[in-house]
Amino acid sequence: MSAKQKMRHVLDIIADMFPDAHCELNHSNPFELTIAVLLSAQCTDETVNKVTASLFQKYKRPEHYLNVPLEELEQDIRRIGLFRSKASNIQKLCRIIIDKYDGEVPDSHEGLTELPGVGRKTANVVMSNAFGVPAIAVDTHVDRVSKRLGFAKPEDSVLEVENKLMKLVPREEWTLTHHRLIFFGRYHCKAQSPQCPICPLLDLCKEGKQRMKPGFKTKNNTKKPKIASEG
Numbered sequence: 001m002s003a004k005q006k007m008r009h010v011l012d013i014i015a016d017m018f019p020d021a022h023c024e025l026n027h028s029n030p031f032e033l034t035i036a037v038l039l040s041a042q043c044t045d046e047t048v049n050k051v052t053a054s055l056f057q058k059y060k061r062p063e064h065y066l067n068v069p070l071e072e073l074e075q076d077i078r079r080i081g082l083f084r085s086k087a088s089n090i091q092k093l094c095r096i097i098i099d100k101y102d103g104e105v106p107d108s109h110e111g112l113t114e115l116p117g118v119g120r121k122t123a124n125v126v127m128s129n130a131f132g133v134p135a136i137a138v139d140t141h142v143d144r145v146s147k148r149l150g151f152a153k154p155e156d157s158v159l160e161v162e163n164k165l166m167k168l169v170p171r172e173e174w175t176l177t178h179h180r181l182i183f184f185g186r187y188h189c190k191a192q193s194p195q196c197p198i199c200p201l202l203d204l205c206k207e208g209k210q211r212m213k214p215g216f217k218t219k220n221n222t223k224k225p226k227i228a229s230e231g
Contacts, residue, residue, distance in 0.1 A: 003151070003168055004168055006150075006151075006204065007151065007168040007169060009204075010149060010201060010204065011169070011173065011177060011180070013200050013201055014180045014181070014183075014184050014201075015180060017183075017184065017188065017200070018179075018180050018183040018184060018187075021176070021179035021180040021182070021183040022179055023125070023129045023179065024045045024049075025037060025040060025045050025048060025049065025052075026049045026052060026053070027052075027056075028056075029130075030104075030105040030107075030126060030130035030131065031061075031062065031097075031104075031105050032052070032056055033125070033126055033129060033130050034093070034105050034112070034115075034118065034122065034126050034130075035052070035055075035056075035090060036048055036049075036052055037118075037121075037122045037125045037126065038086060038089065038090065038093070038117045038118060038122060039051065039052070039077065039080050039086055041081075041082070041086075041117075041122075042081045042082060043080050043081045043082075047079060047080065048080065050079070051076075051077055051079055051080055054076075055076055055077065058076065061103065062093075062094035062095075062097045062098050062103055063094070063098060063103070065090055065091055065094045066091055066094050066095060066098075070087055070088060070091060073087040073090065073091065074087040085117075086117060088116075089116040089117030090117070092116040092117075093115045093116050093117060093118065096114070096115055096116070097115070105126065105130070107127075107130075107131045109123050109124075109127055109133075112126055112127065120137075120158070120159070120162075121137045121138060121139060121158070122137075124136065124137035124162075124178075125137045128174070128175040128178065129175070134171050134172060134173075134174040134175050135174055135175060135178070136162055136165050136166055136169065136174045136175075136177060136178045137162075137178050138158045138159075138161045138162045138165070139182065140185075140191075141181065141182045141184075141185025141186050141189075142161070142165075142178065142181045142182060142185065143158060143161050144185055144189065144191060145181050145184055145185045145189050146161050146164070146165060146181070147161070148189060148194075148205055148206075148207045148208065149201065149204055149205055150204070150205075150206060151164055151165060151168060152164050152165075165177070194208065194211070196208040196211045196212055197212070
């Protein structure tokens with residue numbers, strides 16, 4: 001089985017498991033999605049959605065975030081990890097959007113990645129979900145699943161994982177694959193307790209086969225590549 005055939009098999013299996021995979025960050029426009037993804041760095045989507053439920057009622061436009069003291073915005077998002085730096089980035093981001101883009105989120109990857117707190121992953125999420133441009137955003141789930149299934153090497157960087165996935169997955173399926181890999185990693189192939197005994201992809205997973213052996217112990221001292229903490 002070639003790498004592309006293996007990927008096709010994996011995509012079909014995961015599609016059956018998670019046919020309704022989608023972006024779980026609540027938003028109603030590109031600006032809200034950008035803020036939500038920025039907040040989601042090192043934080044669960046569930047927590048972000050709880051915070052943005054009231055945040056997006058209070059702040060509708062970029063100028064609204066600039067009309068309050070930084071300390072007030074910090075308090076509004078204090079349940080989010082790294083809330084102080086994220087509040088600062090949000091205000092800086094809003095200033096650039098107003099001054100350079102007439103109050104609208106830029107619809108280019110280059111424009112997005114120049115915004116404070118917005119890195120490659122966030123830009124890919126916004127481009128694909130808000131503007132319909134195919135992209136694979138590699139978060140911790142996508143990174144973990146890709147490496148466990150052998151589509152990337154354990155030492156590969158986030159960018160290397162992204163490039164390898166883009167070569168194996170048809171472009172028109174990039175965005176959907178991103179969502180399905182996230183669902184697979186979040187709800188099935190979990191970091192600490194993957195559901196190997198009932199996994200339909202166990203025959204393709206070296207780590208899964210190792211975990212199923214009697215006496216297997218997780219190697220906590222194994223050095224793992226650093227996943228970018230930016231959105």
